Amino acid sequence: MIGKIKYKRVLLKLSGExxxxxxxxxxxxxxxxxxxxxxxxxxxxxxxxSVVIGGGNIFRGKKAVSVGIERTTADYMxxxxxxxxxxxxxxxxxxKSIPTRVLSSIPVPAVCESYIRRKAIDHLEKNIxxxxxxxxxxxYFTTDTAAALRASEISATLILKATKVDGVYSDDPKxxxxxxxxxxxxxxxxxxxxxxxxxxxxxxxxxxxKIPIIVFxxxxxxxxxxxIFNKGKYTIIK
Numbered sequence: 001m002i003g004k005i006k007y008k009r010v011l012l013k014l015s016g017e018x019x020x021x022x023x024x025x026x027x028x029x030x031x032x033x034x035x036x037x038x039x040x041x042x043x044x045x046x047x048x049x050s051v052v053i054g055g056g057n058i059f060r061g062k063k064a065v066s067v068g069i070e071r072t073t074a075d076y077m078x079x080x081x082x083x084x085x086x087x088x089x090x091x092x093x094x095x096k097s098i099p100t101r102v103l104s105s106i107p108v109p110a111v112c113e114s115y116i117r118r119k120a121i122d123h124l125e126k127n128i129x130x131x132x133x134x135x136x137x138x139x140y141f142t143t144d145t146a147a148a149l150r151a152s153e154i155s156a157t158l159i160l161k162a163t164k165v166d167g168v169y170s171d172d173p174k175x176x177x178x179x180x181x182x183x184x185x186x187x188x189x190x191x192x193x194x195x196x197x198x199x200x201x202x203x204x205x206x207x208x209x210k211i212p213i214i215v216f217x218x219x220x221x222x223x224x225x226x227x228i229f230n231k232g233k234y235t236i237i238k
Contacts (some may be wrong), residue, residue, distance in 0.1 A: 007158040007228055009048040009124060012039070013147040013160050016056035016085055018218060026057060027088050036092035039129065041225045043098055048124040050154060051089065051131045052147040055081025075139035079106055082143060087111065087131035093129055097114055100129045105137030105146075109139035117153050124154065144199035152209040159211055160227055167235030168197045180187070182235045190237055203237065213237040 043049055057082030064074035073230070086102045093100045101123050102112035106231025113119065113134065123130050135146040144161075151159050168190070171179040187207035191200055197215055206213055216227045216234035226232035 003062040006230070007047065009050070009154065009156045010042075010158045010160060010228060011050045011052065011147055011151040011154075011156045012160050012162060012224065013144065014089075014218070015143075016049065016054035016058060016081065017089070018051075018057075018162065018164070019085060020057045023165075027085070032088055032092045032180040034060040035089065035218070036096050036098070038221070038224045040096050040098055041095060041222065042228060043127075043129060045225070045228075046127060047228065049129045050124065050129065050150065050156065051086075051118070051129065052143055052150060053082055053085045053089065053131070053133075055079070055083075055085055056144040057081075058084050081136040082135060083108065083112070083133040083234075090131055098129055099127070100131060102131045102133050105132070105134040120150075121154055140154070142199045142201035142202070144156075145205065148202040148205035148209075148211070151211050152205060156211060158228070159206060159213045160224065161213055161215045162224070163197070163215060164217060164219060165215075166217040166220075166233040167196060168215050168237065170195075181233075184236050186236065187237055199235075206237070 007219055019031055021026045021031040026063050053076045059078050061074040065071050083104055090100045101184040103115040103120055104112050105115050108116045120130050132150045135141060135143050147159060167172060167181045168185055169181050171181040173179045189201050190203050214227045214236050215232050216223050223232055227234045
């Protein structure tokens with residue numbers, strides 16, 4: 001039912017690992033270009049788009065802790081990894097003539113703007129894609145939580161969690177062929193069943209602010225656009 005816009009302002013949550021493609025480290029140029037194409041399809045519908053991306057393809061805080069780096073330091077290092085990814089996505093979008101701003105929770109004035117809620121909303125209202133970098137700016141919080149926080153702050157009407165699977169399953173579908181995919185599931189069930197699709201604090205924050213979450217497979221063409229317009233395969237958490 002393309003044409004009727006149900007969600008005016010959305011937040012897309014990407015994991016850093018998605019940017020790996022077939023690489024073991026870093027950023028796959030083909031994946032970045034593909035993501036920019038998918039975002040452009042939604043942008044052309046004049047839907048306001050914000051993005052939060054992880055940094056696992058550059059640096060994983062948990063792994064660093066295991067080799068002796070102090071947790072707070074490791075988390076800040078991970079935040080800088082998300083900034084690298086944000087700049088890469090910005091570059092890919094601007095190559096396609098899509099105006100984009102990176103807003104970082106950690107001030108890095110030489111490369112991007114600092115996060116200010118009113119500034120972010122102003123950009124979105126001008127139909128500029130906003131990429132939120134450096135998580136919440138605090139250690140001990142995941143980028144999932146950052147996504148739910150920023151979505152709440154900018155009054156987004158939908159969070160889209162992009163993954164490699166087409167929704168939320170009762171178990172890991174790669175390990176358990178009998179795993180059931182949910183079309184719809186409640187926030188409370190995600191938490192009580194301890195389903196690992198998204199950080200628990202992020203789900204609770206989205207629940208408290210009544211923001212639905214769509215979990216979908218980003219590696220399929222048009223999946224981002226289709227999810228917004230109630231097409232394709234996905235799970236909605238509400």
